[in-house]
Amino acid sequence: MTNHMTTLPVTHQDLLEQPVVVTIATVSEDGQPYTAVVWRRWDGGIIRIVTDPKTRKYRNIKTNAKVSVTAVDPQNPYRYLVVNGIVETIVDDVQQTTAELDAQTKLYTGKEHYFGDIEPAENRAKATYVTLLIKPARYIKVGSMTSSI
Amino acid sequence: MTNHMTTLPVTHQDLLEQPVVVTIATVSEDGQPYTAVVWRRWDGGIIRIVTDPKTRKYRNIKTNAKVSVTAVDPQNPYRYLVVNGIVETIVDDVQQTTAELDAQTKLYTGKEHYFGDIEPAENRAKATYVTLLIKPARYIKVGSMTSSI
Numbered sequence: 298m299t300n301h302m303t304t305l306p307v308t309h310q311d312l313l314e315q316p317v318v319v320t321i322a323t324v325s326e327d328g329q330p331y332t333a334v335v336w337r338r339w340d341g342g343i344i345r346i347v348t349d350p351k352t353r354k355y356r357n358i359k360t361n362a363k364v365s366v367t368a369v370d371p372q373n374p375y376r377y378l379v380v381n382g383i384v385e386t387i388v389d390d391v392q393q394t395t396a397e398l399d400a401q402t403k404l405y406t407g408k409e410h411y412f413g414d415i416e417p418a419e420n421r422a423k424a425t426y427v428t429l430l431i432k433p434a435r436y437i438k439v440g441s442m443t444s445s446i
Numbered sequence: 447m448t449n450h451m452t453t454l455p456v457t458h459q460d461l462l463e464q465p466v467v468v469t470i471a472t473v474s475e476d477g478q479p480y481t482a483v484v485w486r487r488w489d490g491g492i493i494r495i496v497t498d499p500k501t502r503k504y505r506n507i508k509t510n511a512k513v514s515v516t517a518v519d520p521q522n523p524y525r526y527l528v529v530n531g532i533v534e535t536i537v538d539d540v541q542q543t544t545a546e547l548d549a550q551t552k553l554y555t556g557k558e559h560y561f562g563d564i565e566p567a568e569n570r571a572k573a574t575y576v577t578l579l580i581k582p583a584r585y586i587k588v589g590s591m592t593s594s595i
Binding site: 330333366369 | 478482483512524530
């Protein structure tokens with residue numbers, strides 16, 4: 298059973314809150330979809346994804362801001378949530394992206410700082426990273442089923 | 447570390463062979479990427495995905511045959527494979543799609559027939575389904591890492 302809706306279904310809200318890696322799909326200028334598996338954080342409205350401006354997905358969203366984010370239940374691959382939306386803002390503020398990266402690191406690994414053991418997070422983020430703010434437009438939830446055809 | 451290549455990396459071949467659900471990304475006419483989580487089978491060259499022609503992904507590939515298929519290691523979400531390619535053929539032969547669906551059912555569930563307990567697979571497939579034959583063009587492998595930014 299597939300359901301399309303404009304508000305996040307409560308039954309699948311955990312897939313935006315728990316430390317589940319998500320697949321982000323973007324589209325290049327020649328119409329080729331690209332996907333990557335990334336961390337994300339959700340604040341009840343906006344989905345935040347940190348990226349390096351050198352990545353393909355960053356170059357893609359500069360010409361086409363439409364994205365699709367997929368979160369699959371690690372315990373049940375037949376339960377998943379797709380969020381179609383738009384990159385509304387690209388935050389290139391160093392402090393904000395550093396804070397976001399630390400928050401995601403905390404969520405996914407329990408550590409306080411992104412790669413903090415290796416080098417100061419501030420230096421990493423300052424050098425390259427930005428935060429994509431994705432505004433959801435439509436949610437597609439798929440529940441438990443034998444196949445997802 | 448990300449690697450782009452035109453041949454399937456042996457280190458990630460298991461992600462096309464094992465019963466791992468994959469995310470397929472397609473693009474609609476207005477440039478919106480769409481994703482869905484599906485079964486697939488790989489024969490050493492072509493990736494086969496069975497779908498219902500009523501789905502969004504089917505409608506999308508009728509106007510843009512470019513797709514991206516992502517397989518994430520269920521044991522390690524930081525190891526994954528992306529296959530960018532093109533839907534080269536749409537098989538609408540009932541027998542072929544029934545056989546494909548049964549083969550995928552066997553792979554993913556161990557059962558002999560797709561939803562065989564409920565109704566004959568022949569009737570299901572005849573009614574609606576087709577098989578997408580995806581020819582890979584480029585592989586992107588991502589290995590074990592702390593984050594996949």
